[in-house]
Amino acid sequence: MRRARLILVALSLAGCAGLGMQSSDNAAVADVKNAAGQPVGTARFTQAGSVVRILVEAKGLPPGPHAVHVHAVGKCDPPDFATAGPHFNPLNKQHGALNPQGSHAGDLPNITVAPDGTGRMETTTEQLTLGSGPLSVWDADGSALVIHANPDDFKTDPTGNSGNRIACGVLVKAPPR
Numbered sequence: 001m002r003r004a005r006l007i008l009v010a011l012s013l014a015g016c017a018g019l020g021m022q023s024s025d026n027a028a029v030a031d032v033k034n035a036a037g038q039p040v041g042t043a044r045f046t047q048a049g050s051v052v053r054i055l056v057e058a059k060g061l062p063p064g065p066h067a068v069h070v071h072a073v074g075k076c077d078p079p080d081f082a083t084a085g086p087h088f089n090p091l092n093k094q095h096g097a098l099n100p101q102g103s104h105a106g107d108l109p110n111i112t113v114a115p116d117g118t119g120r121m122e123t124t125t126e127q128l129t130l131g132s133g134p135l136s137v138w139d140a141d142g143s144a145l146v147i148h149a150n151p152d153d154f155k156t157d158p159t160g161n162s163g164n165r166i167a168c169g170v171l172v173k174a175p176p177r
Contacts, residue, residue, distance in 0.1 A: 030169030074142020
């Protein structure tokens, strides 16, 4: 009987993990800042199985659509954030979901920012991982989330005509919550 109770407790705890209690092994966050170093949003990545859910919430950005990409280097030096490197592209593909040779693993949907400067983008992908292996954002130099001045056209290689980088945040392992 005692063993049965222990099994039930273990199953209950495992169920709690599936209900939103995330460990740092399957979650990442980025505090996104503009060129002046001011916070303009957050990004949260969570992985369940092979699927990574990405949620970007912005505030204080120019209104309109903006490209969002995961970049290959976990460094965000202002003012142009060039230190974040190119798009995260471990399989050496072309850019964009509409490109027949695409897409980069770091290609994400655009975020639309309202007139009040706020925006939200939520998506899922199986093209990158928070685990190990060639698709991992945790390679030797890390990764960053970058928001661009213009929308992504989802086909032009290598950047989707997305314009200047206006905000950047380095991905770090999330603390348990």
